[in-house]
Amino acid sequence: MIPRIPRFTRAPRGTDRPKPPGFDRRLIAPMVLGSVLNPVNSSMIAVALVPIGTAFGASPARTVWLVSALYLATAVGQPVIGRLVDMYGPRRLYLVGTSMVGVAGLLGALAPSLGALIGARVLLGFGTSAAYPASMQLTRREAERTGQDSPAGVLTALAVANQTVAVVGPALGGLLIGAGGWRAVFTVNVPLSAACLVLGSLRLPREPRACGRSRRDVDLPGMVLFAAMLVALMLFLMAPRADHWYLPVLAAGAAAAFALRELRTARPFVDLRVLGGNAPLLVTYLRQFLGYATSYAFMYGYTQWLEQGRGLDASTAGLVLLPLSATALGVSTLTGRREAVRTKLVAGACVQIAACAFLLLVGSGSGLWTLLVAGVVMGVPQGLIGLANQNALYRQADPARIASAAGLLRTFMYLGALGASAATAGFFPHRADTAGLHGLALVMLAGSTLLLATVLPDRSLRGLTPPAAGAPALPEPRPPQSQRASGTPRQPQEAPESQDSRGTRKA
Numbered sequence: 001m002i003p004r005i006p007r008f009t010r011a012p013r014g015t016d017r018p019k020p021p022g023f024d025r026r027l028i029a030p031m032v033l034g035s036v037l038n039p040v041n042s043s044m045i046a047v048a049l050v051p052i053g054t055a056f057g058a059s060p061a062r063t064v065w066l067v068s069a070l071y072l073a074t075a076v077g078q079p080v081i082g083r084l085v086d087m088y089g090p091r092r093l094y095l096v097g098t099s100m101v102g103v104a105g106l107l108g109a110l111a112p113s114l115g116a117l118i119g120a121r122v123l124l125g126f127g128t129s130a131a132y133p134a135s136m137q138l139t140r141r142e143a144e145r146t147g148q149d150s151p152a153g154v155l156t157a158l159a160v161a162n163q164t165v166a167v168v169g170p171a172l173g174g175l176l177i178g179a180g181g182w183r184a185v186f187t188v189n190v191p192l193s194a195a196c197l198v199l200g201s202l203r204l205p206r207e208p209r210a211c212g213r214s215r216r217d218v219d220l221p222g223m224v225l226f227a228a229m230l231v232a233l234m235l236f237l238m239a240p241r242a243d244h245w246y247l248p249v250l251a252a253g254a255a256a257a258f259a260l261r262e263l264r265t266a267r268p269f270v271d272l273r274v275l276g277g278n279a280p281l282l283v284t285y286l287r288q289f290l291g292y293a294t295s296y297a298f299m300y301g302y303t304q305w306l307e308q309g310r311g312l313d314a315s316t317a318g319l320v321l322l323p324l325s326a327t328a329l330g331v332s333t334l335t336g337r338r339e340a341v342r343t344k345l346v347a348g349a350c351v352q353i354a355a356c357a358f359l360l361l362v363g364s365g366s367g368l369w370t371l372l373v374a375g376v377v378m379g380v381p382q383g384l385i386g387l388a389n390q391n392a393l394y395r396q397a398d399p400a401r402i403a404s405a406a407g408l409l410r411t412f413m414y415l416g417a418l419g420a421s422a423a424t425a426g427f428f429p430h431r432a433d434t435a436g437l438h439g440l441a442l443v444m445l446a447g448s449t450l451l452l453a454t455v456l457p458d459r460s461l462r463g464l465t466p467p468a469a470g471a472p473a474l475p476e477p478r479p480p481q482s483q484r485a486s487g488t489p490r491q492p493q494e495a496p497e498s499q500d501s502r503g504t505r506k507a
Contacts, residue, residue, distance in 0.1 A: 023142045023154065030199035031138060034094060034131025035158050036165040037101055037192060038074060041124055043169025044176070044185050045070070051182040056114040069118050072234055073125025075414040076227045081126070082133030082407030083269055086400060087217060089207035090134035091200065097130025098196035105189025120186065131196070132158075132410060133403035136394070138204070140402045155394065156336025159387045163332060167325040170318075222261050222269035229254035230411070237418040240426075270408075274398065280460040281396040281405065284389055285412045287345065290451040291385035292416030293423075294352055294444045298378050300424040301440045302359070304432035306371065309364055320371050327379025332387055339391045342461035348384035349452035351377060356448055359441035363434050385451075386413075395464040 045066055053063045085093045104127055108120035139154050176184040229251050236247035262268040275281065299321075306317040335344065355378040362370060389409065397405035423443055427436040455461065 023146060026203045027138055027142065028154070028157065030094070030196060030203055031131070031135040031154075032157060032161045033192070033199065034098055034196050035135050036161050037098070037131060037189070037196070038125075038128035039162045039166040040169050040172070040192075041128060041189070042067075042070060043166050044173030044188075045121075047170050047173040048177060048182045048185045051177060052114070052117065055182065056117075058114050062114060065118050066121050068238055069121040070125040071414050071418065072231060073122045074129050075234060075411045076230050077126040077129030078133065078407030078410040079270070079404050080223050080227070080407070081129045082404035083223075083401070084218070085130070085133045085137050085403035090137045090403070091204040091206060093130045094134040094200050094204060095197060097127050097134075098193050098200060100124075100127030101196070102190050102193030103127075105186050105193065108186030108189075109183045111186075124189070129407070129410075133407045134204075136406040137403040140394070140399050144399070153337055155390055156332060156387065159390060160329060160332050160336065163325070163329050163383075167329070217267050219262075219265060219267060219269035222258060222265065225254050225258035225261060226269060229258055234415070234418055237415070237422050240422050270404070271401070278396065278398075280458070281393065283454055283458065284392045284396060285408060287385070287392075287451055287454055288389045288409055288412040289416045289419070290447050290454075291348070291352075291381070291389065292413045293419045294356070294416075294447050294451075295378075295382050295385075296417040296420035297423055297440060297444050298355075298359075300420055301428070301432070301437060302374070302378075304424070304428060305434070305437045308432040309434050309437060310366070310371070311364070320368070321375055323372055324375035324379040324382070327376050328382040331380055331383025335384065336387060339395075339464065341388045341392045341395075341464045342455065342458075344384040344388035345392075345455045345461070346452070348381035348388065349448055349455055352381035352385070352448040353445060353452065355381065356441050356445040359444070360438055362437070381448075392461070392464055396460075 049060070049063045049066065052058070052066065053060065081093055081097065100123055104120045104124035107123065108117055111117040111120055135158060142154075173185050176188055180187070232247045232251035232254060236244055236251065259272060262270055262272045303317060303321060306312045306320055312320065355374065358374055358377060362374060393405055393409050394402070423440060427440040427443075429436075
């Protein structure tokens, strides 16, 4: 159930329709549909790995790259495409990205080999990286245009839609495979892409020509160095072994070169000077990593333990996890219309600590009700933490770079997922036994405690509140024209500093 979005008005028909006084509800359909392309493809593939392996004679060690390739491409693509959204506007990148999704769907449906299929997944990852940053940019623009700077309903709609699709994805994938084989999991992207293209073309606002940037404004070397750093780091997290020592060394070298490049260029891909001065946003990225590392560790580790340590069959294990998804969706829906960032983070971290501690009490003889309770408790922080971090980023990020900042938030989510996968593999080297589950629970408990420790002393979270109901949002102050045109590294032309209603500098 997607929560009702307040203060929306229907736009009148006509070619040159005037802007409605409230949030333009015509934007919601392309925003939501585009943003769910990534979670639906991330979840559907889970039930397709076995038939794909059978079709190509590939082992699970090879088919797992169908999952990893999407994670890698999306983790790199989200901030890169987000930066392009900031520069060229959401409409262009949204249409290009959703077009790539359709092409990737066709390539996957016709793929003659596993390698070609992995290539299609990489293209799919980049294509699905455009809609979420574009949606965040559109949300920011509408809030500034209407003066109603309270987008909690819109952000909640995006979050709940993504959670819902992630839950139903495996079931949808199973239905598609039953109806048309595993290739249908890729083919379904063609009509989804077409729907996004139609909605995006008709409803997303066009960019004025004066707002376009030249190719010289694109920091291509910075993007390449960022991609090299992230890919090397993620490849190591996917298989952390001693003989892969060169990967963290490569990541560190690329990070050093990336920092040097970004500090010296006038129009950086990531303005490290401004980002380094925005400690609240950096901590939000850390919270995103910690929250999702625990969430994915529970999903990976607890699910495997239910089947091997507790002895449940796959279908029963799936049913045991249903309350987790239902609780997460219910909590997001019920609490989404109020931002309350600090309250959500504190409550989510505390309940997550309790859930991790509860895992220390389960064992091979635990009753079914005990297993269900563990899922219900863990569902509460899943419905709070991600949504709170999304709202925090909306308030903390520089409006001129909101899309690239949103992309980085997704990148830290995927880093958390890969860290959780590595931890799960470390504690379950041969099979998912109870001792390994308890060891994993201790690591999750430490991460959840650290998450709470980053929230309690953070006074900046108390100021993350929208203007009073009915009050117009304050306009963003702009620096003098001489500063905007100077192009100096400290204040790039396309990323002027702004101030919130409390007068605090933010970037």
